[in-house]
Amino acid sequence: MDNIVSYDQISEGAEIPPLAVDFSSERNGQYCQFVHEINPLHFDLEYARALGYSDIVIAGVFTASFFPKLVTDWLTNQVCIERMQVKFKAPAYLHETVTYRGRVVSKRVEEDVKKLECELWSENAAGERLALARLVARFPS
Secondary structure, three states: OOOOOOHHHOOOOOEEEEEEEEOOHHHHHHHHHHHOOOOHHHOOHHHHHHOOOOOOEOOHHHHHOHHHHHHHHHOOOOOEEEEEEEEEOOOOEOOOEEEEEEEEEEEEEEOOEEEEEEEEEEEOOOOOEEEEEEEEEEOOO
16 A cells, blocks of 8 residues: 555644545435434424524534544544544535545654644535534554
8 A cells, every 4th residue: 555644754734635525315314314313404304494504404423423534534544533522613414515624733642652633624615614623643553
């Protein structure tokens, strides 16, 4: 695997390659089925509109699940996610493509464990930030 990025090759400020996710009806339906979603906001258009939303809202935990994927895809699954914090700013809607982006904000070694702290965000096609995240990834010793 020639395109594996090693810890030593990463510098603070490094941009993480973006990840685009299409929240299609099929993808959302599979998620709702898998988790036994009971909140109609995530599958009932009339209900979502009655609450003032323009379309079905994708569950926040579902949208947040792509932050670790952004990092593990970039680092080819060689890291473990140690912790993650997410702050939601605006909803992601059904049929939207959400792009996940990020950068490395710090690189450190703690007790012989190499760690990266990343600042991540998701945005819709208009460039509106939907969620912000901080994630710490650690490399195996």
